[in-house]
Amino acid sequence: MAETAQTADKKLDRTAAKLAKQIGAFAKQHGGAEGQLAHIGQAGTRIVLVGTDGGWGDLVAPTYAAAELAAEKAALTLHDEFDGEFAARVRTGPYEWTRMAGIQLGGPANPAV
Secondary structure, X not given: OHHHHHHHHHHHHHHHHHXXXXXXXXXXXXXXXXXXXXXXXXXXXXXXEEEOOOOEEXXXXXXXXXXXXXXXXXXXXXXXXXXHHHHHOOOOOHHHHHHHHHHHHOOOOOOOO
């Protein structure tokens, strides 16, 4: 039974290390970054990243534990919620506005799935 727990710990560590590397690359590209973890059900946990320059992105971790460990490994400052001053840092461009507006404002329609 100890091997199973040890194998799971190694897998968690590898997953977190991979995510931490991606967080670090994002932070480097955007002059630093902060984040917030959001449960997304069975799909896992979303790591929302906001760069110092207002750029944003996200990653999905398979579990909350993996997301927390990745944030720790990347020395990512985490916010409890995505609101207020933190949310105000996000800078959106024409792409995001047309995707959010979709058909309502003449933006591109969502592609058929």
